[in-house]
Amino acid sequence: MLNKKITLAALLSLSALSVGTLLGPFSASAQHQNYPKVNEADRENRSQITDNKHYRVIYTPLPDPIPLNQHFRLKLTVQNAEGKVVENAKLYVDADMPSHNHGMNVKPKVKDLGKGIFEVRGMLFHMPGYWEIYVLVDHAGKKEKATFGVTLKMSPR
Numbered sequence: 001m002l003n004k005k006i007t008l009a010a011l012l013s014l015s016a017l018s019v020g021t022l023l024g025p026f027s028a029s030a031q032h033q034n035y036p037k038v039n040e041a042d043r044e045n046r047s048q049i050t051d052n053k054h055y056r057v058i059y060t061p062l063p064d065p066i067p068l069n070q071h072f073r074l075k076l077t078v079q080n081a082e083g084k085v086v087e088n089a090k091l092y093v094d095a096d097m098p099s100h101n102h103g104m105n106v107k108p109k110v111k112d113l114g115k116g117i118f119e120v121r122g123m124l125f126h127m128p129g130y131w132e133i134y135v136l137v138d139h140a141g142k143k144e145k146a147t148f149g150v151t152l153k154m155s156p157r
């Protein structure tokens with residue numbers, strides 16, 4: 001079972017590598033290539049509209065800014081197009097370094113705190129540089145995606 005997983009992971013990272021080579025930097029890795037591209041102007045914006053425009057997702061990192069190589073949390077808020085709270089959504093959260101074709105070495109956990117607020121625990125960015133946070137909002141039969149760009153600086157310490 002473990003061997004199978006490792007082989008699959010190796011195959012996936014190989015295919016991600018070739019896709020990345022073809023599309024150049026800032027292309028999403030294979031797993032997240034169907035997430036929206038963040039445009040250059042609001043790449044680091046902490047508020048993004050989902051691909052089909054029914055939801056707005058807003059995040060705040062804890063601590064802020066996101067530390068290098070340390071666990072951090074995200075507080076996420078999901079609203080509808082009118083700015084009203086979206087309840088009972090399911091959220092999937094992940095992150096990659098698209099230009100390096102790798103993700104995080106951890107699996108974050110999403111907790112619904114109610115009233116459209118979610119806490120994501122166990123995020124960890126192990127390298128400085130450009131990361132993308134991917135959020136899938138699963139609500140009322142719709143599955144919509146948002147992408148956030150985050151540039152993580154070298155730790156000053």
Ligand SMILES: [Cu+2]
Nearest residue numbers: 097100102127
């Ligand atoms: Cu990297």
